[in-house]
Amino acid sequence: MARWQKRPNGSNWGDFGENDQIGRLNLITPEKILAAAAEIKTGERFCLSLPLDLPGGNLLNPRRHPPKISPTVRSGDRPNMNYNLSQDDPNMIDVICDDLVVLHTQYSSQWDSLAHVGQEFDADGDGQAEIVYYNGYRGGEHIQGPEDEGGPRALALGIENMAAAGVQGRGVMIDLEGEFGRAQTLVGYDELMRVMEKDNVTVEEGDMVCLHTGFAQMIMEMNGNPDKDKLHGSCAALNGRDGKLLNWITDSGLSLLIADNYAVEAHPSVPGQGSCAFLPIHEHCLFKLGIHLGELWYLTPLNNWLKANKRSRFMLTAPPIRLPGAVGSPANPVATV
Template sequence: MTDAISLEELLKDSPTNWGKWGADDEVGALNYLTKDEVLRGIKSVQQGEVFTLQRLINDPKGDPVWPGRSPAERTMILDESTWDKDDAPQFPGGLHYADDKINAFLQGSTQYDALGHVWYGGKLWNGYDARTTIGGMEKASVAPIGERGVVGRGILLDMARFRGKETLDKGETYTHEDLVACAEAQGTPIEKRDILVIRTNFLQQFFDQGDSFYEGFNEPGLVYSPELVQWFQDMEIPNLVTDTIANEVTYDPNNGVALVLHNALMRNLGVTLTEIADLEKLASSCADDKQYTFLYTAAPLKVHRATGSPVNPVAIK
């Protein structure tokens, strides 16, 4: 990987949306989700069926996380045994209660990336100086995304079923042309400003394989090309949601660079990334009734100066 081309060289001619929504913008392509887009999403609701897309935190089977991060740890602080002790808190009427806390990476579960989460060349989204990240995200943190919220028309692109697989393979790639073909095969074309929700079912391998899942870690996903970036720009895609840890193929097989699209799409175009979604119940429903669009709504936690935040997105068919 040491011989990989630099991101500055690879993306030197890549389009950007810096300044498009003003010099102080921190939510990027979510600006495409106007009131009209909210109403377009609502028109997708046909059945009133609700699907939550967050993976369970502190799952007894384990929590899949990016290598180097640790899963959430939940600690019980108060329970009935607390009142076995002489110094237990006492409340009028004899109230007892339970309390607990978690110690977790903010991006250690289903989560939204802040637009300033990754960068190159010393500049974040919208041209903010990378030194504004020191000690916390002074600019382009996740809090403005949480404040704004995300609502629009979502479309499921079931790449695993499209390719006739239970899960996509390690390092398997697909392009924007594959997304278009998948949507057409499902009978519902992708429309401008759709929220793309892509199923690979790759994280099933984490639950099947345990720790060996991380050996030669290389997730499947979208692969960089100038044409793909231009397609995202032309289609005004506001939000990319996937069921993998990092949305895209981890190491680009064509240039050796890690997480190219985090930079080409998020840093440069302001496309918001949502990761580690649980799409299995939604995908099963879509396969059954052939309705692949829905109202998508989500709001990450408003955490001051944070690089990301847990979220429980909701799809309503």
């Protein structure tokens, strides 16, 4: 039996195959990779990840906490940190360190997998809504919760599918901070087009779009001691209730949507009418179109270099960790110019 009989309005379910799990990453063809490589002019590189212990604390999201690093242990609960192996064998002179990390995968610079956001939607056409995700994968069956045997785990749409696809292509920078500063600003289609026209930015099919707002730079300046009011009251974010903006995301053919702010879109979004998605761009991208979202990337140094050199395009290599079953992943992207 097919996973769905009808698909959400405006979605692309099935367009890349009934079992597709990477969505619009399919648009990054070998030809697009070659075009991205042609953007390399100097060979300079930029790390686009925050240190993964930032922003610090849990003021940005109370459910997400900084990573905790601990040593592994040897017999007798002896920690493997500056551990002299001569304690085990007097003929050994080596000293060893070995650690483990407890990590919230979406605490800092991150990727959202397509299993991150789904919806209650009547995919069977029987008048009864069920929990479904991109391309009709089902909650409880394909994306398992703690109450499901073998869960919690994404058996489909997990982040490992994105990693295996090899996330590499042409990045395109749109500098929202250059237009709006760090004032809390809701950016819809008209505002976005104004910035792109002013800076001569063009987005083509398969491009990975990066939105620079200055938010991650502000986090860096806080140095692990974040200011709650600034975290929740600064910088630009997309207006997910703007239908023209959602249509542009669809029509532009962008493959990935990335920002240096908390959620790409305003969080919480402006009020909607009737039943509506809490985060409409997450719904539109992750649930309907199969567009992975990147959040809290550190874009300012790259953005400054691009502006100084009158450029907006670059080569971007940005795979997540290949962790089967995870619904998100830290990101350590590299831009090459």
